[in-house]
Amino acid sequence: MTVKLQEWLGKGGAEGLSWLQLENFPDTGRGVKTLRPLKLNDVVLTIPGSFLWTIEAAFDDSVLGPIIRSVKPSLSVEDTLAVFLLFIKSREEGDEELEVCSGSSLYYLTQQLKQQIKDDYLQLLNNLFSKHPDIFLLERFTQNDYMWALCTIWSRAMDFQLPDKQFRCIAPFADMLNHSPDVQLCHIYNPRSDSLQVFINYGPVPNNRLLRLYGFVLPNNPYDSYDLILSTHPGAPFYDQKVALLESAGLQVNATFALTLSDPLPLDVLRYLRIQRLLSSEISAMVVNREARNIVSARNEAEILKALIESFEGLLANFGIPLEELQEKIAFGLYKQGDNVWAAAHVSIGEQRILRMALQKTRELLALVICAQCGKADEDNKRCSRCRKVVYCGRDCQKKHYKKHKVICD
Template sequence: MTTTKLQEWLEDGGVKDLNWLQLEEFPDTGRGVKTLRPLKLNDVILTIPGSYLWTVDAAFDDPILGPAIRSIKQPLSVEDTLAVFLLFIKTREEGYEGRRAHVNLLPSSYTTSVFFNDSELEVCSGSSLYHLTKQLKQQIKEDYLRLVNDLFSKHSDLFPLEKFTLDEYMWTICTIWSRGMDFQLPGKQFRCIAPFADMLNHSPEVQLCHIYDPQLNNLQIFAGKDYAIGEQVFINYGSVPNNRLLRLYGFILPNNPYDSYDLVLTTHPLAPLYAQKVAMLKSADLQVNETFPLKLTDPLPLDVLRYLRIQRLSSSEISTAEAKRGASNIVSARNEAEILNALIDAIEGLLAGFGTPLEELEAKVDSGVYQKGDNIWAAALVSVGEQRILKLTLQKARELLALVVCAQCGKANEDNKRCGRCRKVVYCGTACQKSHYKEHKVICKKDVTEGQQQ
């Protein structure tokens, strides 16, 4: 009945062909949308008029809600405006039939990480998901109390606290996270929730296929691939890693190729040569506080090395680095050895901070100790993905360091020479090379043999 009401409401607004799209429970994804007719790539599936979208403008234009939220001295964020809008409609007992039909179709609960209990979340302790989820739980409480003080308590007739509870607010926030669509428009970011279109699930195997046209003021969904009758229709959220999928959408993708770990680098204002280094970072298009995504395909981006080279310059190396345009290349053997040793120490520290090591998590996932689909299983795979990336970063940093410092004595000399056979280690002279040969020869021969096979 609710689905019919939603369809009738949308069809009144000019949305066509809803009769060949049907909500369905799928074994792998839960509720989604299936097509009752064949579709070709780029066929238009849905066109939702802007007046039917949940947006900040729609909230402000509402004759009842608008005056209340406009009365607040400190304007609400986009997220909180949409949250109040959704919860306001959810609690109305009359009017807004179309929007209430949409709200009634939304899930009654979510599996995003803010709803994990302590033991479930502890499985991924040490991961970015763990720390961000802890912060989000606290932030949600603080944002809710701010709404109570600034809005709900001042308009108790519209926002009765027995209905506008912290739990309801959390539910609404997770609705926005999991169903909101973001578009970059000229001069601003545009966020909306599109009725019925928000029922489509994500697949990285289809093309990006949803757009918002500000001139026509509508949102369109296209077929991201060819579909046969009865197949589930997907959209693509983009290249989203599991830590973000679980935090915002409540699911993960096993062996997600877009997994990443956000490495945060910063330079303290009291650091030596701070002003000069800030200027050099800026000229290299880098920020003083910078976040670098480490990925499976690129576990140690060049920009991480560029940042660290600038951060750890000595006064005598400043001019050399400036000539090399922000340290895109090695500035000096000393500088390179220092940044790589610091990076190795940092990555080892991050890996040691995970509550459960990679190998143990993999064994529990593979043996079924963590049952597929459970919160613990999802948390474990997030941790697995991040630890795999950090181990690749560590391996890459060690390989680079081996090309800078003498394999025997550890000196970082400018004229260190590579091993003529494997080319994977350097020596400061023949004496160190001979001293190290007994230890190195087995590895060297293996590397040469593997190189020839490739």
């Protein structure tokens, strides 16, 4: 494919690249720089389909094609492309970042993917590599080599939904173009002209996904998020009734909620937990009276908010390096700008910031449910008439708490 790219450049393809040049950017690392301003919907690059890395290109290879077509069960698209990359690489040749983001969703997902890669490699080894040792030299098709190839597919491939099939490819040079959240499109494949038009937007993607799929991050990414997973065990009390209530509220029993900078504690999280923590009497009231579904008891609300606070505090405690320490390391240049450790630090910073916002919002909500002095949860608790940020169960508790509260009351 390197030869084919050189042929394309030699035949005039370079004209389309005359206003693009490779650049090392201080924030995002290696990428492509435009030498003229871009307007909305400007096409950055058009690449002929014959230069794309696809499973069809792998099948057309005179040596590799017949072999991978004969593999049973058939290889997945990702494994076909990964083997293709490894095959070309073998012919051409003669985890600090994980610790930095420990505690983040990216960390746990990466650990799962490592095990998946190990299992998938063993299948490839048994079904393909070991059966053709003359083609797949085992010292060049190791598990680490497979991981490199597969991660290249994950971070560089482009996906398109065509009328008759799902189309995935790797496009030379196009994967160097950096992301901008200020434009509307990423890339378009035109099956009529068999060409790929490249823009520079990957969509509203958080840093944990940008790093995992594309290998870079955006500092202070406005689309950062943390995926909060909630589930209810089948052995939980009144499971069937609660499942029915969850479904009637449009919620799944095993649900993932995106906590974001703009909405660190979505209402659906509270709705889910309210149903999960219902007592038998509260469930019966909701079944009999549909209007009761909008009524939340102080007991129920206090219970779910306390549970959330405990969960958020636990999640934050699991991060290997606290937010402030990561920010200091970046500010003082202790992480080389643009490398994997630096990028992982930004993932951790973004997720910790969101979890702290969620924790703060949860604490504020709890302060409106339980008495600030005695902690009693009651529907008759009354807010402080001045700041309206805390509640009291009665006059006595309000007087006892006054010395502490007057410092923050405004």
